[in-house]
Amino acid sequence: MATYRAHRLTGPRTFEAVALDLPDPQDLKAGHAVVRLESGVVCGSDIPRWDGSEWSGFPAAPGFPLHEAVGRVVHSRSDRLPVGSRIVGIPQHDRGVQEMFVASDEAAVVVPDDVPPAVAAIVQPLSTVVYAVERLGDVSGRSVLILGFGALGHLAAWLLRLRGAEVATVDPVPEPEAATWGSERHFDVAAAGLSGADLDRAPDIVVEIVGHGQDAVADAIRLVRPRGTVLVMGVPRPGAVLPLEEAFRRNVALVSSVGPPWREYLTKARALVELHTDFLARLITHTVPFDAAPEAYELYAQRVPGRLKVAVLA
Template sequence: MWAQRLSGPFTFERVEVGAPRADGLAEGQVLLAPKAGGICGSDLPFFKGAPFLHAANPGSATTPAPGFPMHEVVGEVFASRHPAHAAGDRVVGWASAFDGLAELVVTDGEGLAGYDTGMAPTTAVMLQPLACVLYAVEQLGDVRGRTVAVIGQGPIGLLFSHVLKQRGARHVVGVDRVDRSAAAGTFGVDETVTASANLWAATLGEEDRPFLVVEAVGHQVTTLTDCLQAVARGGQVLYFGIPDDQVYPLDMLTFLRKNLTLRAGATLERRRVLTDAGSYLAGHPALREAYVTDVHPVDDVQAAFAAAIQPRPGQYKIVVDLS
């Protein structure tokens, strides 16, 4: 089968490798033929050369596994040992080994769900990040009537802005160094701030501080401090996503004196929240047209990743057509 392999920093190559066998599936696994994949911010450090302890390379910090790194996928079930999925089903969700850039992948069936197949796979792939956002917002409690801020207005940050507004947030502030004002109306952003997080936080008076700050930038440690500085006393900070560093410095004195809550966590109940994402998107169809801005053919995957590490106004979700 074909696969794209990350052979070095910033470099993909198309390779032919042995296909996984349907009779080799473990209980609960699915053999999936990916049709589209979304580039997630958590994939980008590996494109730039970060090591990853991949399941296909136990004990190794290199990443030669074919199909790596991509986990947001839409595809057709080729074979299944999961009771909710059968051959021929169209599903969306996780490639659990981050190896979605391949003709066939083995993945956990609990990380997949059906979707409205009236959507093109390159649109439906947005249900995976939306599911992650919906699950994260569930953990935050009631935000009705609150001022909230989302630091980072890329693809994930825009979804947070929309979901928080729909959950009743009174005022949503979107903070990004890239000008995201064109997306504000569609994604429920009441106030767009085009500045770094530390400069924005330094301008806030006590009456301006949001009750909730979502860190949706990732890949750095400094923005966590900016969130603590910006948030209101008694408020909460959500650090979303996969950290690049195992240890993050925490301004413990500010955290203590402001009586803050810090939240983080992975997405659980994946099949359930993928279904919830389908319902949410059906209720907000304008997101379908606005969210995915760039679709690249699979043989252009290197250019797709290169674009993703250089955010620009008007560029949101970048998707790879794997069909």
């Protein structure tokens, strides 16, 4: 029987290469498609599962954890995902580190052939940013401080600036091209090291995209102006708590954002990627071949200047 390649997480930071039987098209559920991977891109939310800091289900199913993927449909039971079409789709159960993955038409969108594979995969993380920014309403003329200037922070700054916000960013990693992405002022310190005195005025909105803890959210509540808004995008660690009394006393509006209605927001993000393909390609700073996929996680785990998105090319 024909096989395809995959990587399986057997322990913290440890992948092994495996060969899997090709899926039987007759086992495919309605509304789903089998997709041949072109590129997968590592997300910050994958890292705590990869390194075991927030997950302990080893050994994992083959292909886990990766959810930003683009590929070509080879079998389909969906009119929305015809055979031969190229799609950005969230692999079922986040199992995207494999040459074949299954995607649902509720979490996939067809993308044009002329967008490079790794850039096309940006449609998925951008969809989450579009959804989050829309939850803020009209941001024109409002001051926004973004805590966490990784890949999602770059996308958030860019999109908020496009919508007329005044944007500043905070991250310990220096970013000489911050202005290119819409940040008018970048503070290369940890959020805990930033005080109100460092800012011209307390921001109307603070966006937290650090995640995996609770300190950054506390910093966001501390830094936002009274009656301002804190948008939480960073994935929290299980058991995280909030300084609710401080938020309450200062009349802070807390907004959380995760998991948009996928089809709608993947479609919105696709339009932006098609319009700004060359610019958004800057987000892909490192690529590795499929055989070296484990290296993509090691690269992404390093918070160093010049490292944004890491793509695996099949």
